[in-house]
Amino acid sequence: MRPTEEQRFLTQLFYRHSVEIYARFDDWKDIDKFYFIPLYMEMTYSCGWVAEMAPDPVWLGSFVRCTLEHPELFQYNCPDCGKVVHPYRYVGSPLSGIVHLEGRCECGWHGNEEVSGWRIRASALRRQINGDKFRYCKHKLKHCILKDSMIGEVLEWMRR
Numbered sequence: 001m002r003p004t005e006e007q008r009f010l011t012q013l014f015y016r017h018s019v020e021i022y023a024r025f026d027d028w029k030d031i032d033k034f035y036f037i038p039l040y041m042e043m044t045y046s047c048g049w050v051a052e053m054a055p056d057p058v059w060l061g062s063f064v065r066c067t068l069e070h071p072e073l074f075q076y077n078c079p080d081c082g083k084v085v086h087p088y089r090y091v092g093s094p095l096s097g098i099v100h101l102e103g104r105c106e107c108g109w110h111g112n113e114e115v116s117g118w119r120i121r122a123s124a125l126r127r128q129i130n131g132d133k134f135r136y137c138k139h140k141l142k143h144c145i146l147k148d149s150m151i152g153e154v155l156e157w158m159r160r
């Protein structure tokens with residue numbers, strides 16, 4: 001599946017505003033339409049074959065929760081001011097094991113931290129996404145029921 005222009009745009013917005021989005025997680029985490037915003041982060045590595053941290057699209061809520069719940073894997077201190085940085089993307093290679101955690105700090109710094117341990121980070125992210133699948137299905141189902149009832153309304157209206 002290829003990303004739409006809108007999905008690329010949403011992903012860029014997340015990259016730009018990640019500090020605010022992380023800070024307000026508690027406010028939006030229970031709202032399905034925000035939690036399941038599909039991001040195309042291209043967290044892939046390829047050399048003849050392609051290895052992904054997790055297949056795109058990655059849901060915004062799953063990604064943010066994964067970073068927040070595994071500080072030892074994904075968070076680091078800003079080299080400028082020392083505050084905690086929450087990355088907006090993880091990119092690396094399963095061969096070298098090196099991962100770059102791209103992030104932005106409250107102070108305005110942005111860049112990346114190089115760490116090692118590709119597999120442990122990839123599996124943490126995939127576990128989070130799998131854990132959210134049930135909620136995603138319920139969210140989708142609700143949408144379908146909503147659409148069905150709208151078609152129902154149209155039919156009812158036409159038959160009056």
Ligand SMILES: [Zn+2]
Binds near residue numbers: 078105106109
């Ligand atoms: Zn900083």
